[in-house]
Amino acid sequence: MSLIIVVAIVVGTWQLFQEFLNLITDAVPASIEPLAVRTYLAGLPGVTGVHDLHIWAMSTTETALTAHLVMPTAYPSDAFLVQVNRELHNLFGIEHTTLQVETGDPSYPCPLAQENVVL
Secondary structure: OHHHHHHHHHHHHHHHHHHHHHHHOOOOOOOOOHHHHHHHHHOOOOOOEEEEEEEEEOOOOOEEEEEEEEOOOOOOOHHHHHHHHHHHHHHHOOOEEEEEEEOOOOOOOOOOOOOOOOO
8 A cells, every 4th residue: 555655646746856857957948949949049130140048947937048149230129138038938938038149259259159068
């Protein structure tokens, strides 16, 4: 009988345990596809590159994102940033975003722009 109770508890709490593991390891939530987020950001007007993209769960209900956007021709307006934040929320459920904008000047390359940097 004890083993049946243990199995019932494990089965009933397995999803909670997985969410806990994702939280403590800062894993990308299962409901978000990082490549889709990268593709969305890369397709924004004026964006020529995206790097140092990080997506992680802050809690079981809130997700955060940080990314570097390369925008060589213009610095984005506040309206642009608000729109991107809103669309990240509506499309992917990401509530907290921090975007760093770079011009891509080769004289001052971002050390995090290398593809082998952890995402």
